[in-house]
Amino acid sequence: MLADRGWQHRDVTDDHPPLRAPLGVRGVRWLDVTTRVVIVLALAVTPVHVLETAGGAAGWLSLALSGAGFVLVGPRPRLALVLVAGAPVLGALLGAQPLPLWTVTCFTAFLLTLRGTSGLLVASVVVVANTAATFFTSWTFVVETNPEVAVAPFAGLAAAGAGSALRSQRQYWTALEARARDALASRQAAVDRSVAEERVRIARDLHDGVGHRIAVVSMHLGAAEVHLPPGADAARADVTAARGAVQQVLRETQQILHVLRVGADDGTVAPTPGHERIPALVEAFVAAGVRVDADLPDLSRSLPPEVSAAAFRIVQEALTNAQRHGTGTVWLRVALADAVRIEVVNVRAARSAATGGGHGLVGMRERAASAGGRLDARADGETFRVRAELPAVPAETEVDA
Incomplete structure (x- = not known):
């Protein structure tokens, strides 16, 4: 009956195929x-060059420094930048040819910025180092005599x-996908809410109108059965x-009322993300290129639904803010x-030093308040810190205790 009246439930996100990222975003890992x-x-191949040019100890030393810097690209990116950029400079000062190593420096600069190190910092160090390395080979900036001095800095x-x-x-596309998912989720939530409100209205009408009249008819039939005279067996039957x-x-x-109030397809509605999905959330940000240093406990413990959802959403919004407005590693x-205590700290990017709080911070405070907790977000010098505390048990449980 409900299907005949247009009650088929359809997910609005079915009409929207997933966004396809540009090739430059999809190929970042490659x-x-x-x-x-x-x-x-x-x-x-650098050892071959060292042997052919008789670079000696200077060539081997600069090669060792460059190799050590490459190994440290992951765990210590800034130290890696210093070693890789300084290797050709040291080699040139000691008499070795820096050409192969400043090539390594250029590719390492690309790798470091691709992985999240500040582009301004990397460019400044590499340009200065490449200029110095090429200058020390002939001690002149004259292009006719030393053409590499015009190429190495710009490379x-x-x-x-x-x-x-x-x-x-990549960061822009990640943020765009997140906004698209949030918009579709909000649209779906609005549709579901409208359907639920209409179901409740129909259920109320059935309960107050039809249900009441059916009960009255049953009572009158019972009274009629009692008042039948003896011998009216056919009428009594x-x-x-x-x-x-x-x-x-x-x-x-009553069964129809239950279906209208609860919904027959509850299993098809995706549950609200809870705190137990925070590790997967962190992995998603790491996969998107954000460096996250996470200290997470065992999150299998059950929490009130509103607290669990608020914890997930606060971590999600705090990491998103750190990705958009911060730089370097995010500490979670x-x-x-x-109680559930959440702390997210990140270094503020220079361009966002003067920006104030946005809708994201307001939303986090409202989520914390709706769950009976509190949230504090503020800038502390070069860092931005978000602290939230949510009750780990329902309010009525705390009163009973």
Whole structure:
């Protein structure tokens, strides 16, 4: 009956195929791997160059520094930048040819900016280092005498700029996908809410109108059965059958009311993300290029639904803010004891130092308040810190205790 009246439930997101990222975004991992392979090959052929040019100890020392810097790209990116950029400078000062190593420096600059190191910092260090390395080979800036001095600085600048641009594009696309998902989820929630409100209205009308009248008819049939004179067996059987049919209709009406109020397809509605999905959320941000240092406890403990959802959404919004307005590593700490305590700290990017709170911060405070907790978000010098505390047990449980 409900299907005939247009009650088929349809997910509005079915009409929207998933967004397809540009090739530059989808190929970031392959660029990372390819750049590493190129650097390894460049380091592998450098010993041949050292032997051919009689670079001696200076060549081997600069090669060792460059190799050590490449190894530290992941765990210590800034130290890696210093070692890789300084290796050709040291080699040139000691008499070795810096050409292969400043090539390694350019590719490493691209890799570092692609992985999240500040493009301005990398470009500044690499340009200065490449200029110095090429200058020390002939002690002149005259292009006719030393053509490399005109190429090396701009090569380093281009490499750092390309890596930074690809990383910015990836971050922009990640934020765009998140906004698209939120918009579709909000639209779906509005549709579901409208359907639920209409179901409740129909259920109320059935309960207050039809249900009441059916109950009255059943009562009158019962009274008629009592008032029948002796010997009216045929009439008594008919009244009894009619009363049983009315009671059956009443039971079926109650079932329809239950379906309208609860919904027959509850299993098809995706549950609200809870705190137990925070590790998967962190992994998603890491996969998108955000460096997250997470300290997470065992999150299998059950929490009130509103607290669980608020914890997930607060961590999600705090990491999103750190990705959009911060730089470097994001520190995330979640503690679960008598209360759920969340702390997210990130270094503010220079461009966002003067920006104020936005809708994201307001939304986080409202989520914390709706769950009976509190949230504090503020800038502390060069860092931005978000602290939230949510009750780990329902309010009525705390009162009973």
